[in-house]
Amino acid sequence: MKKLLQKLKGDKALWVVLILLALFSFLPVYSASSNLAYLGKGTGNTFGYLLKHFVHLSLGFVIIYFVHRIPYHYFRTISRVLLPVSWLLLLFAMVRGTVIEGANASRWIQLPLGISFQPSTFASITLYLYVARYLSKTEIADMTFQKSLLGLWLPVFVTVGLIFPSNFSTAALVFSMVLMITFVGQYPVKNSAVIVGLGMGAALFFIVLVKAFPGAFPNRVDTWMSRIENFTSDKVDPDEDYQIERAKTAIATGGVYGIGPGKSVQRNFLPQSSSDFIFAIIIEEYGLAGGFWVIFLYLVLFIRFMIASYKAPTLFGKLVVVGLGIPIVFQAFINMGVAVQLLPTTGQPLPLISSGGTSIWITCAALGIILSVTKKEEEIAQEKMEGEKREEALQRIIDRELEKEEAIEGEDFSIEEAQNPMQAVMGKP
Template sequence: MTDTAAIRRKKQVARLGRADRSPLGLWFWEIDRVLLMLITVLISIGLVAVAAASPSAAHRYSGAGVTFAPLHYFWRQLFWVIISVPVMLGVSMLPKQTARRFALGGAAFFTIMLAAVPLIGVEVNGAHRWIGVGFAQFQPSEFLKPLFVVSLAWLLSLRQQDKTLPVVPLTGALVGVIAILLMKQPDFGQTIVFGTMWMALLLLSGVSGRMIGGLIGAGFGGIVCAYLFYPVATTRINNFIYGEGDTYQVDKAHATITGGGFFGTGPGGGVAKFQLPEAHTDYIYSVIGEEFGLIACLAIAFIFLAIVVRVFLKLLDEEDTFTMLAAAGLTTQIGVQATINMAVNLQLAPSKGMTLPLISYGGSSMIALAIGMGLLLAFTRRNPYLHRSPYVVKWNGQR
């Protein structure tokens, strides 16, 4: 490297110093780099896990004149990751007000798309959840989750300005509409996620304990009614509690996740995964257990827990109600979805057809989660000079 090139390199590095006030420089010092690292680790684990599950999925879906290469799903997932990571970073650079407006507009659009699913949606594995054709199919509910939770956070934050605003019944009605649309697909698992996000936001927004108790009771009553009158819920709960009907998926998932013992069979050494339906999506956690061991499954659970703890600890001194609710809601979304998926794989919950965030294969899921994580990173950005001594701020030439 010549002297001129070395000087140019030093200047480029210096531009990312704390004195840099460019948009990129501000983003670099304001972003929660620990949170970004945890998210990046999960995406990387997802690529490795999809590579492990891809031969099983390719074998299962080959046929009728179509033969998939063993790593077919890995290469497709790599493509989605290459698209999703810039999307996540781009959204994370948005100012908070712009991010809020983006979420409100997106929530309105994808609610309309969700309502259109029964009319123009396509059937996949017995469910109408997708819109589009072939490679261009997308699942509106996946995109709606992060955008809708930010919209709920904004509505509930209005209570701080005017306690008389009926935002609680309004948000309840919105969640009810979404729940009806989801259950028609049918998608009982996503219905639970939306309901849980709403409950968490209500609790954090400071509603009365009596209301929370009533809502918990109503939620329990809703599950009972779903069991009595909603055939999808009845079948899955009966399969889980009594072992009735077709338990093939959960039985194979249990055999796969325990097949590798504590340390696993090693990459590519799994055998039980070839008998596992949806090994690359809903049951990828079981594939990880077989090839990388239960210790890897435990490590993934701790990473999700670390994300939740990291965000909630960071929100302890957050003064803006909307920012606090939005970040908490997005964290609740990823935490609840991960918990449900892992519980299903461990036979601790009924099968729900839900992916493991940032790890399972899927284009809609990956891009939607990238948007959600980008919003989370945007709402957890902090000015590094905010709590500094005024003498230090002056010395650095910052305001």
């Protein structure tokens, strides 16, 4: 165990918070999965969902470990390579137009072994790294609007534009986080205001186009527009407001200390109780005390991100921590805000607590990059020294193999001399 802890580099407090969030997630996920266990003539056994969540989180922490060992400056080049790949994945997910149980699921790609992959989460992290790279390599004096329009904003609009038709909340989150990164990177605010205006105009044009030509291509415009209208309207539609009403019932039932682990009632009625609305189940079972504990952990996470950004040795490192860390905390508070009806339903999971697969893994990859930035100089020097030792050991192995080959060749030549001494002396056949 001691050797394992020594191999965990970077901010130790950040490691502790991540482990606490992951450990806490098992009880609510195990409890909230009961409604899923009964679907499709299921037996009601939730152990399989607990095991699945354990596998997802275990693989997630393996990803964190291996990613945090990679020097973070390598991701400058990696972001340029992966950004076009993310566009292809988003385009593929869009044109498929898959329907799952009557609902448009064009934001998902079905992988082997029953794994569903949401390209927007992968694209968002890649875009944040790309924007951080651009702002860190470009001098502020040369960062004119004309130059940045192609080098910076065109990739942003392409990425957000491919996410927007199927996932408005994620597109809005990604665009907001990009604006935050540009603000931290000292990009001119007046130029950002122009970009915001262009973005709003493009979104309005898209909505008008969808309304004029409904069914022309896969989108979920009607879904998220109805959610916004239902959230802002005084008239409540029971069908549209079903999830929120169940979530509020769960929160009201929980009180201060909750009704106890595994005793939730609303988990049997609340859709997505183990993912999108898991915060309501947490409050129902653990009360406001459990809810504040979760909020406290995410606030500590936010503070550690700010400290890591302040201590980062390069501008790229600062922007990477801000660009990858703040969206995780922001997404968490969006999820909790939806559960208490402060925000309209968005479908954003609670990071490291909600059940999921690829969403957990991509979040863990982002956390691994952040931990790579937080590594101290002595840790970096130690890794460099270990790498040099491995190279030296490999070189010694190669040298020994070469010496063996030379010795064998020398022995073969001596045998030939002994068998034919005249040929060896005269050099003639």
